[in-house]
Amino acid sequence: MRETKGRVVFTSSGAALHGYSAWGAYGSSKAAMNSLAQHIAVEEPLIACVAVGPGRVDTDMQKEIRETGKAMDGETHADFVQVFEKGGLNKPEWPGNVIAKLAVEAKTDLNGEYYSWNSERLATYREDA
Secondary structure (H helix, E strand, C coil): CCCCCCEEEEECCHHHCCCCCCCHHHHHHHHHHHHHHHHHHHHCCCCEEEEEECCCECCHHHHHHHHHCCCCCHHHHHHHHHHHHCCCCECCHHHHHHHHHHHHHCCHHHCCEEEECCCHHHHHHCCCC
């Protein structure tokens, strides 16, 4: 990675930034990933390293959460269902395309940071840019 000035792109989550009932292991592992991105940035400054939160994506995981309500309290579950019903989930290709482009083109000025896939900071990595 040093020789090629490679790139590391972590798929993180908003659960790394905010606690959710019964999501301790998931959120903590994503927070650890964000921390690892920070450490890589300091220890290997020539390697581009960034953590990206894809937001709520229309995946099988989201479907299972909505249908079973497992692993979250009633209020949080209701919010997940409501976001789906209002068409608020991201299509997988939206954050996926940003993550793929970062894997090929990420610059070291992003090093060690967490960004939402649709943040202004990642605008040049989106197809609509």
